[in-house]
Amino acid sequence: MILVEGLSKAFNGNKVLDQVSFEVAAGEVVALMGLSGTGKSVLLFHIIGLMSPESGSVTVDGTRITGLSERELLRYRRKIGYLFQDGALYDFMTVGENVAFPLKEHGQLSANDIRVKVDEHLKMVDLAGSFDKYPSELSGGMRKRAALARALVMNVKVLLCDEPTSGLDPIRSHDISLLIRDLSKKTGCTTMVTTHDVVNAFRIADRAFVLNGGKLVAQGTEKEIRSSQAPFVKDFFKG
């Protein structure tokens, strides 16, 4: 579903991604792990086409998105959900309007159908009573869940989540991890989650990728990663 080949990216001569290649199968949930500043967010930005690589390519659902124009990318992004670290909800819209926004923009649904769909998605993320609240009235965790509802509401094929557990207490982190996994499996979307939270990574993911110094240094299931002999991976998982 997601195919990344030889992806390299540098900012002002500082190499952030260096020949990264991997593949994520349809319906799979993958955690992207690594220290702060190793380029996890940059990698997600390449997959959704907010950044373009120096070399290499990204192919999603059979479409090579590297080199597409912004207008083509806007169309492509309708089937991708992206969860920002802080949610990035519109603060001038209520939670309900936020979740309804992509439907109003792209769908042919009637106002009534939109309302039903939004309610359904808010219920899925346990925010049934928050339709008319503004994002500033919600806690950080609630904002993330609302943003998750907005990311999923278009029946996306791919869900990308940037640090869904950061800034939350351990219990909320646990909850949102399970929620992302549940919803991914329920909707069948292919999901990539960046995190440096070792505990929650495997609650969410079937497999993990470990990035270090711009390179993919390990990938596999929890067992495979934990038995890895690569020095960085050993240190990282020992904590």
Add this chain to the structure above:
Amino acid sequence: MELRYNRTMFKAPIDMIASIGRAALFLGDVLGVIVRGRVRWGEVFKEVYVQGVQSLGIVILASLASGAVLAMQSRVALERFGAKEVMAQMVALSLVRELSPVFTALVFSGKSGAGVASELATMSVNNQVLATRTLGVDPVGFLIVPRMLACIMVLPILVVVSGLTGILGGYLIGVGEANILSSSYIRQTIEAIGYQDFFCGFIKVFFFAFFIGWICCFKGFFTSGGSLGVGRSTTQAVAACYISVIVSNTILTKLILTLWGS
């Protein structure tokens, strides 16, 4: 050492040219949306309301006060030459041809322009602009075009309001203090303002509105660096608006007077 000196010496002008280039590309995107007929009129009218409400009160206050002050000062000057009776004309012409357009544009920059810039800047640093793109929506069409068009629609209205309240301010002084007959003050005002006087001032307003909208949207949209960045962008935007209004006013006034006569 020599090299570094040169680099910093050229840095400011190069940055400025680069920034003007980006602003031009940005304007191209805005025009692209308009030409393709993708204007969200609902958003435009929402913005017209927001910007209008933001600036209306202060424009009325400032115009009323400056009309009054203008009347007080012209009275002093005119009485020296024994020409008190042309006070109404003088106040009306100064306001309509020059003061209302420029004054209102400056007030509007500081209030609604700053509002637009800081709102967009906040959205930009909070990733709401990026989020718009991830949702498959063009942020220029959704956030920028409505604000720019609203500027161009609101400022002319405010200028008309400003002209009228300014004249009212002058009237209060002229009638209340300088003992001019109310009916003759009104008649003189109406007779003084020809349509060419009105348009001399009014044409400029569209240029001001265009510059204010463009600058504030551009500065706000390309903001980085957290809440500090929001403050920086907003101040820079307002300062750039002031400069562009003052400079373009000088050039436009010269042009209009040359082409159109007085």
